[in-house]
Amino acid sequence: MTTQLQATSVTTGVDVAAPAEHAFRVFTEGIGSWWNPEHHILQAELAEMVFEPRTGGHIIDRGTDGSECRWARVLAYDPPRRVCFSWDINLRWQLETDPAKTSEVEVTFTPDGPARTRVVLTHRHLDRHGDGWEQMRDAVSSGWSLARFAEVAARR
Amino acid sequence: MADHTAVLTALADPTRREIFERLARSPSPVGELARELPVSRPAVSQHLKVLKSAGLVTDHPAGTRRVYSVDPAGIALIRDYFERFWQQSLARFRAAASHQIQEET
Numbered sequence: 001m002t003t004q005l006q007a008t009s010v011t012t013g014v015d016v017a018a019p020a021e022h023a024f025r026v027f028t029e030g031i032g033s034w035w036n037p038e039h040h041i042l043q044a045e046l047a048e049m050v051f052e053p054r055t056g057g058h059i060i061d062r063g064t065d066g067s068e069c070r071w072a073r074v075l076a077y078d079p080p081r082r083v084c085f086s087w088d089i090n091l092r093w094q095l096e097t098d099p100a101k102t103s104e105v106e107v108t109f110t111p112d113g114p115a116r117t118r119v120v121l122t123h124r125h126l127d128r129h130g131d132g133w134e135q136m137r138d139a140v141s142s143g144w145s146l147a148r149f150a151e152v153a154a155r156r
Numbered sequence: 157m158a159d160h161t162a163v164l165t166a167l168a169d170p171t172r173r174e175i176f177e178r179l180a181r182s183p184s185p186v187g188e189l190a191r192e193l194p195v196s197r198p199a200v201s202q203h204l205k206v207l208k209s210a211g212l213v214t215d216h217p218a219g220t221r222r223v224y225s226v227d228p229a230g231i232a233l234i235r236d237y238f239e240r241f242w243q244q245s246l247a248r249f250r251a252a253a254s255h256q257i258q259e260e261t
Contacts, residue, residue, distance in 0.1 A: 026253040034252035127180035
């Protein structure tokens, strides 16, 4: 079972030079300060992102034309240690309305001294997106986020 | 890395997709899948064969039965994609969180 879970999830982490409370706040309420503004599925340009700070809330993208996209449901909100939200976007970059076909992101914030926090993100149940692999292949070879990723990686 | 055409062909069939999704939730032997689905046991075996040759599922012996499960390699594309996506996003997050703390002090 453990192997299977690992096979259908990815985990990555960073160390942040800030207390857990701060890191948690920037990740959630401050999502618009770090999220790549090109990563949205609105027709219009992204104007702002709203992370509703409660279990049962949503992460909402708002477009410059007033349109709105609720692309994540906040499944757990436990400041400053843990936040969990759904990934309601399918592999064709459209809103997925069937919860059985959505994956899940969990982020934990573990203090490492008074001014450092280990942030670990796990995106699990990726197999639930199982029927859009053609689009994923195209995204991997030419999609929006990888171009920028390559750019950032090249500068290091 | 699995052959993409084989993967797409394998998942184009709704019954095979159903089998794949069930196996993603929990590994099962052929008999169990046949009991839960409105298809015969030989048909399930045939579907598993297609899924297996596409690199989507794998099997291993458990006593007298063979238990089928999702092949980790078959989902490698999605994992690769999200791994890179989140590494990039968290790098931006770290920069933002550290930047803001510097401004506050």
